[in-house]
Amino acid sequence: AQKVTQAQTEISVVEKEDVTLDCVYETRDTTYYLFWYKQPPSGELVFLIRRNSFDEQNEISGRYSWNFQKSTSSFNFTITASQVVDSAVYFCALSEGDSGNTGKLIFGQGTTLQVKP
Amino acid sequence: NAGVMQNPRHLVRRRGQEARLRCSPMKGHSHVYWYRQLPEEGLKFMVYLQKENIIDESGMPKERFSAEFPKEGPSILRIQQVVRGDSAAYFCASSPQVDYGYTFGSGTRLTVV
Numbered sequence: 269a270q271k272v273t274q275a276q277t278e279i280s281v282v283e284k285e286d287v288t289l290d291c292v293y294e295t296r297d298t299t300y301y302l303f304w305y306k307q308p309p310s311g312e313l314v315f316l317i318r319r320n321s322f323d324e325q326n327e328i329s330g331r332y333s334w335n336f337q338k339s340t341s342s343f344n345f346t347i348t349a350s351q352v353v354d355s356a357v358y359f360c361a362l363s364e365g366d367s368g369n370t371g372k373l374i375f376g377q378g379t380t381l382q383v384k385p
Numbered sequence: 386n387a388g389v390m391q392n393p394r395h396l397v398r399r400r401g402q403e404a405r406l407r408c409s410p411m412k413g414h415s416h417v418y419w420y421r422q423l424p425e426e427g428l429k430f431m432v433y434l435q436k437e438n439i440i441d442e443s444g445m446p447k448e449r450f451s452a453e454f455p456k457e458g459p460s461i462l463r464i465q466q467v468v469r470g471d472s473a474a475y476f477c478a479s480s481p482q483v484d485y486g487y488t489f490g491s492g493t494r495l496t497v498v
Contacts, residue, residue: 359428
């Protein structure tokens with residue numbers, strides 16, 4: 269059965285610290301897609317990244333970086349030099365891509381990140 | 386290019402009333418998904434539609450909930466005879482194709498009093 273686990277419920281850091289949000293997934297599919305979304309206090313969901321199961325290259329986008337490791341079924345997200353504006357709930361999600369896939373996302377429970385000035 | 390538009394942003398209904406939530410996908414997107422975020426819970430898939438067709442409704446409650454995506458006009462999520470437990474944020478997302486990645490709307494926050 270498919271599942272996404274974000275074990276960290278809440279993280280609090282001081283501005284400029286680096287922080288890593290963990291995401292562990294379970295799936296039997298060989299083709300799948302992993303996502304991260306940000307939900308700031310205003311409530312909308314902001315797409316951050318999509319990664320398919322055949323691309324294990326790490327990705328960096330500004331202060332954001334993602335570490336995908338199939339061997340440990342993890343897709344962790346690191347924010348470097350955190351800022352107060354990074355305070356939000358972050359969701360990791362999985363979409364299974366084998367036959368019959370409909371693109372629906374299975375979300376983790378989310379990690380609430382608080383960055384203090 | 387406008388994003389996914391959801392309205393209303395906030396909706397208050399009394400128990401037993403009907404709630405109608407609207408979602409206009411991004412231009413060129415023919416795949417629409419609805420998700421629900423209950424208080425203190427994560428986001429849960431409800432239904433996936435393409436124009437005039439429900440493709441996957443495995444996450445929809447068996448009673449009182451329905452969804453449509455007509456040939457013309459927005460997608461509608463309809464909740465009949467609302468109860469307090471329906472109070473949640475309802476998000477719509479659209480995509481040009483399966484697994485391309487979604488763009489979510491800003492959500493409709495339903496409060497049942």
